[in-house]
């Protein structure tokens with residue numbers, strides 16, 4: 001981080017600024033408290049649950065949507081037993097997302113116990129760990145962490161990374177060790193004004209991740225958190241950036257641009273509308289350079305006959 005450069009992308013994400021005093025936003029923009037089963041278990045979607053196993057983080061991003069609870073000195077462990085009871089009792093949950101704070105901030109032995117407990121639940125097929133620690137404090141990832149990940153694998157690791165300058169040799173060493181432990185790696189990035197709201201910056205980030213075996217998964221529109229307004233980028237600009245990226249990047253390097261609708265209505269993709277219209281069976285579709293072609297859309301629309309489950 002360049003401490004004397006106010007435009008340093010790392011500094012802007014980490015150091016408080018007077019702009020945070022602007023009006024707007026809320027402490028819980030996604031309304032997580034109202035849909036929480038326990039104070040550490042969030043259930044927004046059918047089939048999956050978010051388990052907040054740590055209240056500490058290595059970064060304390062200024063735009064964090066859980067500022068209300070991260071780094072506030074409370075112990076999520078008090079609510080683990082009731083959370084495990086719910087998770088083991090609801091057999092519709094197929095995926096558990098470990099989050100926080102940062103799951104790698106808890107003692108490795110405790111992480112091991114949590115993963116062991118989840119692996120006893122036959123219905124929980126997939127475990128995802130959302131983390132920023134391997135990027136912002138890579139030296140805290142220990143040999144013990146990777147031994148544990150290997151024991152409970154395959155695990156999905158979602159790396160929060162926002163700028164190509166966050167790709168350091170130490171981070172890349174962690175990526176290699178995750179892969180060695182059999183983890184599947186994807187990334188999520190938050191679109192931030194004056195930090196990464198540029199197709200060239202994002203192209204560099206996403207291509208570097210792909211070349212190291214990390215699939216860019218989501219580019220998130222900023223949640224409307226109190227004190228984060230100065231980081232906001234207009235949706236239309238985000239869509240333009242994604243369109244420019246699509247013209248340059250391989251599909252592997254393209255994340256899904258998405259917005260989590262304020263108030264807790266859920267996450268939806270936002271994208272440029274390449275289908276420009278139709279006349280009868282002619283569908284007019286724009287290509288990456290702005291030229292419009294015609295696709296003869298005379299295919300079948302009826303229900304498939306395979307599974308018999310569709311309504």
Ligand code: SF4
Pocket residue numbers: 057058059060061063064065066070100101102131132160
């Ligand atoms: S890494 Fe995630 S949980 Fe931690 S402060 Fe940043 S946004 Fe919040």
